[in-house]
Amino acid sequence: QVQLVESGGGLVQAGGSLRLSCAASGGSFSVYAMGWFRQAPGKEREFVATISGRGSNKWYANSVKGRFTISRDNTINTVYLQMNSLKPEDTAIYYCAATRVAGAQSREMYNIWGQGTQVTVSS
Numbered sequence: 001q002v003q004l005v006e007s008g009g010g011l012v013q014a015g016g017s018l019r020l021s022c023a024a025s026g027g028s029f030s031v032y033a034m035g036w037f038r039q040a041p042g043k044e045r046e047f048v049a050t051i052s053g054r055g056s057n058k059w060y061a062n063s064v065k066g067r068f069t070i071s072r073d074n075t076i077n078t079v080y081l082q083m084n085s086l087k088p089e090d091t092a093i094y095y096c097a098a099t100r101v102a103g104a105q106s107r108e109m110y111n112i113w114g115q116g117t118q119v120t121v122s123s
Contacts, residue, residue: 009117
């Protein structure tokens with residue numbers, strides 16, 4: 001069973017950048033599509049981005065398209081989320097997750113989750 005650990009969150013001013021990392025262990029990383037979700041206080045966990053097993057296909061939520069980039073390095077079992085032009089509304093706990101379904105954007109389709117990393121964007 002794959003285990004996921006996120007890192008890279010923190011406090012940043014609006015307009016700034018952060019790069020989140022998610023390290024996987026304990027399984028065959030490249031067979032999984034990987035996704036990033038986020039959950040703000042009092043809100044549902046929402047889809048941010050997902051990438052196919054070999055990294056050839058990517059999907060983004062409209063709210064982050066053009067600002068965030070998802071990527072992966074299967075040689076070191078890590079998926080990244082580069083976040084640029086951050087806005088206060090991007091403030092949330094960010095989770096990475098794994099699924100066997102490429103392109104999945106529903107959290108119910110992901111069965112492996114990390115513990116999350118806090119991202120706070122100040123105005």
